[in-house]
Amino acid sequence: MSRITWEIKFIRKKIKLYISNLLNRIVMFSFPKRKEKFSPENIKSILIARNDKIGDMVVTTSLIKNLALAGYDVYVSSQQSSLEILKNNPYVKGTFSYNDYSYKDLFESIKKIRKFHFDLVIDTRPFYSFEMKKIIFCAFTNSTHLMGFNKSNVKSYNISIPYYNNDSHITNQLNKIYDYINIQNYDKSYDLYIAEDNKKYINEFITKYNIAKFVIINPFGGAKKRELSQWQMEYLVEILKKIKPDHTIVFIGEQNKLKNIDPNLGLKFQSNSILDVIALIKEASYVVTVDTSIVHITSAFGLPCLTIYSESILFEKTDDINLTMRKKWKEYYRNACNNLVDKSYLKKNKLLVELPYCYDQLWSPNNPNAKQIVFYKSFLSKVDNEEFSQRILSCIKIVLL
The missing domain is CATH 3.40.50.2000 (Glycogen Phosphorylase B;)
Known part of the structure; x- marks a missing residue:
């Protein structure tokens, strides 16, 4: 593909992304706002919104255990396959199956979770990940507080933890949660149980x-x-x-x-x-x-x-126009999505974030x-x-x- 063809394609993709993010802004405008002051001592029940795959759940098991040992009632929402590994976990009070295959499925997942009123919902999605359906789910969980990463522009998140560390293990991101709920000593090891x-x-x-x-x-x-x-x-x-x-x-x-x-x-x-x-x-x-x-x-x-x-080899310096333009698009897409949900923090700190390719x-x-x-x-x-x-x-x- 020639550079001119790629540039035309790039412009088309930018227009589509602009329209998509414009619609996302409209959706976010309808989100309920959480304004209550966060006090860790008032938190009793916590929902961990994991909502992804088995490996992600495994690395989250230490967070589940540490929150439970600190005296919180811990619940977890995720895809059903991920919830399987929690069946024998003594630190989990309850689980909720999450499904966003269609918006109908997503609304059914929200409907189930809204029957409960959690003091705190923690959106554990990685800092580099943008998925609007998962943000919608968290926004409408009917909780007193909603905590997440890099969501300063999403007013439903009254606790937005800034985190843009590309070179550390994903558990370092989860460990930032402890600072906000005053847990000083915690076990970093994963926690699996066998029946x-x-x-x-x-x-x-x-x-x-x-x-x-x-x-x-x-x-x-x-x-x-x-x-x-x-x-x-x-x-x-x-x-x-x-x-x-x-x-x-x-x-x-x-x-x-x-x-x-x-x-x-x-x-x-x-x-x-x-x-x-x-x-x-x-x-x-x-x-x-x-x-x-x-x-x-x-x-x-x-x-x-x-x-x-x-x-991916996209991070490498190359003369290949296809790889160069794919890298350019990935940078543009990630930064556009980041600005959508975290512009307030990025602008305040004059940050231009380099998101990881690897x-x-x-x-x-x-x-x-x-x-x-x-x-x-x-x-x-x-x-x-x-x-x-x-x-x-x-x-x-x-x-x-």
Whole structure:
């Protein structure tokens, strides 16, 4: 695509975004305003609005535990799949299923939550993320106070925590919440619980296949770009068998994807839910995984782990006009959305925010026993075989020996 064609496309995209954000401003104007002065001592019930994926919930479990130990009644809203990992959590008073597949679904989620009156709702969405449906949900939760990150322009948020740190783990953002509710000492570790029926299921699996020790391979991510190729899977198995010949290889992942793995590579774990997977991971010796929730589940148990990430190449300096213009658009889009919800703070502090292109630091394993490899390719499966083998071999020996 030529530069002129890209410039025309860029102008069209800017016009569409302007119209979209104009409509968003109109919607935000209708939001209820919260003006009551925030006093931590008056807070009894808290709803954590997580409303996203399993990995995000795992890193939030420490916040849930610390708030509960501080004496608060803690409730959580999120996608149903994420709520699964909280089933056995003793620090959660209740959960609410969140669905924004359509606006009808979103309004049903709001309707359910409005029956309750929480003293405080905490919108935990990352500082770089803009999703209007999730903001609408939080705005209409019927709570006395609403806390979120970088929402100075959204008057429903009477507590807007400024945070624009691109180089720190995502848990550092969540830790800022403690400053506002006067929690001085808190546990940073993730907090997962396993029920007896899940333990039993794993014991039966281990007994059935006569497994003494095993290493888990998770080759599938939440997006196609994060998945290992067939060659990459075969290479990992080959190396693991050489380094740890006494270990059984066990593959985990979505069942419809697992069925395509060659049975000669290793066992394929048939799970009933994410709780079975968590129970299996806890019993493993080592875990090799792409960038997905398995990284964070493994971190909860402090297991030795090799994590394989693929990152966008948009951040690199390049003469490729397509990459240059995609980077330009991403910068423009993020800043436009940021100004929409946080202009008051940005203008007051004369801030021009550089938003991250790469999330390997933000969503790193947060595990001293993990080794992280980052390949700067849009698709992990497209990494050169020689580069992949060299980097994997150098790291996997450190992790597993």
